[in-house]
Amino acid sequence: MYFFLSNLSFVDICFTSTTIPKMLVNIQTQSKAITYAGCITQINFFTLFVVLDNFLLAVMAYDRFVAICHPLNYTVIMNPHLCGLLVLASWITSALNSLLQSLMVLRLSFCSNLEIPHFFCEIIQVVHLACSDTFLNDLVMYLAAVLLAGCAFAGILYSYSKIVSSIRAISSAQGKYKAFSTCASHLSVVSLFYGTGLGVYLSSTVTQNSHSNAAASIY
Secondary structure (H helix, E strand, O other): OHHHHHHHHHHHHHHHHOOHHHHHHHHHHOOOOOOHHHHHHHHHHHHHHHHHHHHHHHHHHHHHHHHHHOHHHHHHHOOHHHHHHHHHHHHHHHHHHHHHHHHHHHOOOOOOOOOOOOOOOOHHHHHOOOOOOOHHHHHHHHHHHHHHHHHHHHHHHHHHHHHHHHHHOOOOHHHHHHHHHHHHHHHHHHHHHHHHHHHHHHHHHHOOOHHHHHHHHHO
Protein backbone atom coordinates (compact mmCIF):
# COMPACT_ATOMS: atom_id res chain seq x y z
CA MET A 1 0.00 0.00 0.00
CA TYR A 2 2.80 2.46 0.83
CA PHE A 3 4.46 1.69 -2.49
CA PHE A 4 1.23 2.59 -4.31
CA LEU A 5 0.72 5.65 -2.10
CA SER A 6 4.17 6.97 -2.95
CA ASN A 7 3.44 6.56 -6.66
CA LEU A 8 0.04 8.22 -6.31
CA SER A 9 1.58 11.14 -4.39
CA PHE A 10 4.24 11.60 -7.08
CA VAL A 11 1.64 11.50 -9.86
CA ASP A 12 -0.59 14.01 -8.04
CA ILE A 13 2.35 16.40 -7.64
CA CYS A 14 3.12 16.09 -11.36
CA PHE A 15 -0.59 16.41 -12.17
CA THR A 16 -0.92 19.79 -10.46
CA SER A 17 2.48 20.89 -11.80
CA THR A 18 1.21 20.71 -15.37
CA THR A 19 -1.29 23.54 -14.85
CA ILE A 20 -0.76 25.48 -11.59
CA PRO A 21 2.74 26.94 -12.27
CA LYS A 22 1.63 28.32 -15.65
CA MET A 23 -1.52 29.74 -14.08
CA LEU A 24 0.54 31.48 -11.37
CA VAL A 25 2.89 32.93 -14.02
CA ASN A 26 -0.13 34.23 -15.93
CA ILE A 27 -1.45 35.91 -12.78
CA GLN A 28 1.95 37.42 -11.99
CA THR A 29 2.64 38.73 -15.51
CA GLN A 30 -0.98 39.62 -16.28
CA SER A 31 -0.61 37.65 -19.51
CA LYS A 32 -2.79 34.69 -20.46
CA ALA A 33 -0.88 33.71 -23.59
CA ILE A 34 0.53 30.25 -24.23
CA THR A 35 2.41 28.98 -27.27
CA TYR A 36 1.10 26.21 -29.51
CA ALA A 37 3.93 23.90 -28.45
CA GLY A 38 3.32 24.73 -24.80
CA CYS A 39 -0.38 23.97 -25.17
CA ILE A 40 0.28 20.58 -26.79
CA THR A 41 2.82 19.76 -24.07
CA GLN A 42 0.31 20.67 -21.38
CA ILE A 43 -2.36 18.50 -23.02
CA ASN A 44 0.07 15.57 -23.21
CA PHE A 45 1.14 15.65 -19.56
CA PHE A 46 -2.31 16.51 -18.21
CA THR A 47 -3.84 13.55 -20.04
CA LEU A 48 -0.98 11.31 -18.92
CA PHE A 49 -1.39 12.03 -15.21
CA VAL A 50 -5.22 12.02 -15.22
CA VAL A 51 -5.33 8.52 -16.70
CA LEU A 52 -2.46 7.40 -14.47
CA ASP A 53 -4.41 8.60 -11.43
CA ASN A 54 -7.33 6.43 -12.55
CA PHE A 55 -5.18 3.34 -12.91
CA LEU A 56 -3.35 3.79 -9.62
CA LEU A 57 -6.63 4.19 -7.75
CA ALA A 58 -7.88 0.98 -9.37
CA VAL A 59 -4.65 -0.84 -8.46
CA MET A 60 -4.94 0.39 -4.86
CA ALA A 61 -8.55 -0.85 -4.75
CA TYR A 62 -7.33 -4.28 -5.86
CA ASP A 63 -4.65 -4.13 -3.16
CA ARG A 64 -7.31 -3.46 -0.50
CA PHE A 65 -9.46 -6.26 -1.95
CA VAL A 66 -6.63 -8.77 -1.54
CA ALA A 67 -5.75 -7.47 1.94
CA ILE A 68 -9.31 -7.81 3.27
CA CYS A 69 -10.69 -10.76 1.29
CA HIS A 70 -7.49 -12.86 1.21
CA PRO A 71 -5.45 -11.68 4.22
CA LEU A 72 -3.47 -14.91 4.66
CA ASN A 73 -2.27 -14.84 1.04
CA TYR A 74 -1.74 -11.08 0.86
CA THR A 75 2.08 -11.09 0.93
CA VAL A 76 2.16 -13.95 -1.60
CA ILE A 77 -0.25 -12.33 -4.08
CA MET A 78 0.86 -8.71 -3.69
CA ASN A 79 4.56 -9.46 -3.98
CA PRO A 80 7.01 -6.71 -5.05
CA HIS A 81 7.23 -8.14 -8.57
CA LEU A 82 3.46 -7.90 -9.15
CA CYS A 83 3.27 -4.44 -7.58
CA GLY A 84 6.02 -3.22 -9.88
CA LEU A 85 4.32 -4.74 -12.93
CA LEU A 86 0.98 -3.13 -12.07
CA VAL A 87 2.55 0.32 -11.73
CA LEU A 88 4.66 -0.14 -14.87
CA ALA A 89 1.61 -1.24 -16.89
CA SER A 90 -0.28 1.82 -15.63
CA TRP A 91 2.54 4.13 -16.73
CA ILE A 92 2.90 2.54 -20.17
CA THR A 93 -0.84 2.54 -20.91
CA SER A 94 -1.23 6.15 -19.75
CA ALA A 95 1.81 7.28 -21.78
CA LEU A 96 0.53 5.60 -24.95
CA ASN A 97 -2.91 7.17 -24.50
CA SER A 98 -1.52 10.67 -23.89
CA LEU A 99 0.75 10.32 -26.93
CA LEU A 100 -2.21 9.27 -29.08
CA GLN A 101 -4.37 12.16 -27.85
CA SER A 102 -1.55 14.67 -28.48
CA LEU A 103 -0.95 13.36 -32.01
CA MET A 104 -4.68 13.58 -32.71
CA VAL A 105 -4.64 17.26 -31.72
CA LEU A 106 -1.56 17.91 -33.88
CA ARG A 107 -3.44 16.79 -37.00
CA LEU A 108 -6.03 19.55 -36.54
CA SER A 109 -5.90 22.99 -38.14
CA PHE A 110 -6.30 26.10 -35.99
CA CYS A 111 -6.70 29.78 -36.68
CA SER A 112 -3.83 32.15 -35.82
CA ASN A 113 -5.21 33.53 -32.55
CA LEU A 114 -7.53 31.53 -30.31
CA GLU A 115 -9.02 32.12 -26.89
CA ILE A 116 -9.40 28.98 -24.79
CA PRO A 117 -12.25 29.36 -22.26
CA HIS A 118 -10.21 27.75 -19.50
CA PHE A 119 -7.18 28.45 -17.30
CA PHE A 120 -5.22 25.64 -19.01
CA CYS A 121 -5.21 23.79 -22.32
CA GLU A 122 -7.96 21.30 -21.67
CA ILE A 123 -8.12 18.89 -24.59
CA ILE A 124 -11.88 19.05 -25.18
CA GLN A 125 -11.88 22.86 -25.22
CA VAL A 126 -8.89 22.94 -27.60
CA VAL A 127 -10.36 20.39 -30.02
CA HIS A 128 -13.64 22.30 -30.22
CA LEU A 129 -11.74 25.42 -31.30
CA ALA A 130 -10.25 23.70 -34.36
CA CYS A 131 -11.13 24.86 -37.85
CA SER A 132 -10.99 21.35 -39.32
CA ASP A 133 -13.24 18.33 -38.77
CA THR A 134 -13.00 16.99 -35.22
CA PHE A 135 -15.16 13.87 -35.53
CA LEU A 136 -12.21 11.47 -35.32
CA ASN A 137 -10.78 13.34 -32.33
CA ASP A 138 -14.09 13.20 -30.49
CA LEU A 139 -14.41 9.50 -31.26
CA VAL A 140 -10.91 8.70 -29.95
CA MET A 141 -11.38 10.83 -26.83
CA TYR A 142 -14.69 9.26 -25.86
CA LEU A 143 -13.51 5.72 -26.65
CA ALA A 144 -10.42 6.28 -24.48
CA ALA A 145 -12.58 7.67 -21.68
CA VAL A 146 -14.92 4.67 -21.79
CA LEU A 147 -12.20 2.03 -22.11
CA LEU A 148 -9.58 3.45 -19.73
CA ALA A 149 -11.51 5.42 -17.11
CA GLY A 150 -14.54 3.14 -17.37
CA CYS A 151 -12.54 -0.06 -16.88
CA ALA A 152 -10.60 1.44 -13.97
CA PHE A 153 -13.79 2.62 -12.29
CA ALA A 154 -15.47 -0.75 -12.88
CA GLY A 155 -12.48 -2.44 -11.25
CA ILE A 156 -12.82 -0.17 -8.22
CA LEU A 157 -16.54 -0.91 -7.93
CA TYR A 158 -15.96 -4.66 -8.22
CA SER A 159 -13.20 -4.60 -5.59
CA TYR A 160 -15.33 -2.67 -3.13
CA SER A 161 -18.36 -4.86 -3.72
CA LYS A 162 -16.24 -7.84 -2.65
CA ILE A 163 -14.78 -5.85 0.26
CA VAL A 164 -18.25 -4.92 1.54
CA SER A 165 -19.36 -8.56 1.30
CA SER A 166 -16.33 -9.68 3.29
CA ILE A 167 -16.78 -6.97 5.94
CA ARG A 168 -20.45 -7.90 6.38
CA ALA A 169 -19.42 -11.49 7.03
CA ILE A 170 -17.26 -10.42 10.00
CA SER A 171 -19.13 -11.11 13.24
CA SER A 172 -17.58 -8.56 15.62
CA ALA A 173 -18.16 -4.81 15.31
CA GLN A 174 -14.52 -4.14 16.14
CA GLY A 175 -13.40 -6.43 13.33
CA LYS A 176 -15.69 -4.66 10.86
CA TYR A 177 -14.37 -1.26 11.94
CA LYS A 178 -10.75 -2.39 11.65
CA ALA A 179 -11.32 -3.84 8.18
CA PHE A 180 -13.17 -0.76 6.94
CA SER A 181 -10.59 1.65 8.38
CA THR A 182 -7.88 0.13 6.20
CA CYS A 183 -9.65 1.30 3.03
CA ALA A 184 -11.50 4.40 4.27
CA SER A 185 -8.76 6.82 3.17
CA HIS A 186 -8.59 5.27 -0.29
CA LEU A 187 -12.37 5.34 -0.61
CA SER A 188 -12.43 9.04 0.28
CA VAL A 189 -9.78 9.80 -2.37
CA VAL A 190 -11.75 7.82 -4.98
CA SER A 191 -14.96 9.69 -4.08
CA LEU A 192 -13.21 13.05 -4.29
CA PHE A 193 -11.45 12.27 -7.57
CA TYR A 194 -14.41 10.83 -9.47
CA GLY A 195 -17.00 13.05 -7.78
CA THR A 196 -15.33 16.32 -8.70
CA GLY A 197 -14.38 15.04 -12.16
CA LEU A 198 -17.92 14.00 -12.99
CA GLY A 199 -19.28 17.21 -11.48
CA VAL A 200 -17.08 19.40 -13.67
CA TYR A 201 -17.86 17.63 -16.94
CA LEU A 202 -21.55 17.18 -16.25
CA SER A 203 -21.85 20.86 -15.37
CA SER A 204 -20.02 21.78 -18.58
CA THR A 205 -22.66 19.94 -20.60
CA VAL A 206 -25.51 21.66 -18.76
CA THR A 207 -24.18 25.22 -18.65
CA GLN A 208 -22.20 27.15 -21.24
CA ASN A 209 -20.68 29.49 -18.66
CA SER A 210 -16.93 29.02 -19.24
CA HIS A 211 -15.98 30.96 -16.09
CA SER A 212 -18.05 28.63 -13.91
CA ASN A 213 -16.58 25.55 -15.54
CA ALA A 214 -13.01 26.83 -15.13
CA ALA A 215 -13.62 27.68 -11.47
CA ALA A 216 -15.18 24.27 -10.80
CA SER A 217 -12.27 22.41 -12.41
CA ILE A 218 -9.82 23.93 -9.91
CA TYR A 219 -11.43 21.86 -7.16
